[in-house]
Amino acid sequence: MLKINQTSCTNCVACYDVCPYYVIGKEKNTGRVFIRYPDQCRSCGHCIAVCPAGAVLHDSLSLTDFDKASKVEIPPAVLKEHIIQRRSVRAYQNKAVPDQVLNDLMETGTYGGTGANTQSVRFILITDQSVLRKLEEIVFDICWKAGLKFFGGKGPLFRLLSRKFGPEITSWFRSYHDIFRHRQINSETAGAVLRNAPAVILAHDLAHNPLGSINCAVAMRNMELLAPAMGLGTCWTGYLISAAANKSKAINAFLGLDKTRRIHGGIMVGYPKYRYSRIIPRGMNMQTTRI
Helix, strand or coil, rough: CEEEEECCCCCHHHHHHHHCCCCCCECCCCCEEEECCCCCCCCCCCCHHHCCCCEEEEECHHHHHHCCCCCCCCCCHHHHHHHHCCEEEEEECCCCCHHHHHHHHHHHHHHCCCHHHCCCCEEECCCCHHHHHHHHHHHHHHHHHHCCCHHCCCHHHHHHHHHHHHHHHHHHHHHHHHHHHHHHHHHCCCCCCCCCCCCCEEEEECCCCCCCCHHHHHHHHHHHHHHHCCCEEEECHHHHHHHHHHHHHHEEEEEEEECCEEEEEHHHHHHHHCCCCCCCCCCCCCCCCCC
């Protein structure tokens, strides 16, 4: 139950302004804030975090659990430079990432926003190389059999898929087909999916949550941005996510997840083997429509 201590409340109305669920109301005559719709509260904690007087109380959210927030001032130019220098890293040193570093990384992921404050994202951390190799074999097999083998550039099925996906997407799938096929021909399937990364972090959400993929993406992005500051490199496990979307039962069975969950995000993590000395130009093909 949400409460407002009217004795200590300064009536700054900050709690009223930030509440996403219209739980807190404001009296028309006095302007005093009050709890209008307590049943609508999603326990997001915004009202408690913003209240300067500590006047907002919640039965399931103890004020003592809210750490004091310091004002972090990062020059915008520095943050922008940090963001645009982020690269997808696919070549890693043969060096394990300490558990504490991985835990710190995942902790930042838990601070990613979730729709309706479900906080339903969960992580799977895999550092066992034998498990990663087996997972890679499963993903490679699923990606090839579930569709890529049909994008070889000929045959009625390829023409049907080309009409369905259009020329641009078809060209992407065609390139993936070629990569997988050449890996098979040259017996180089090992490392094709997970790049021999020392660690992989997967994010999963409720299978039927319409915002599950977004929730997981936000969590992954938090980790991606912190990783370079820790000397780490990351890369999305795109093939694995695609395989989980198409054949979630097989992926879930291997990872020990039931049908109520779905993998929506994943990153490879490790110490980069190389340092990029130049920023790759972007934006040439990006168009903005201003309305």
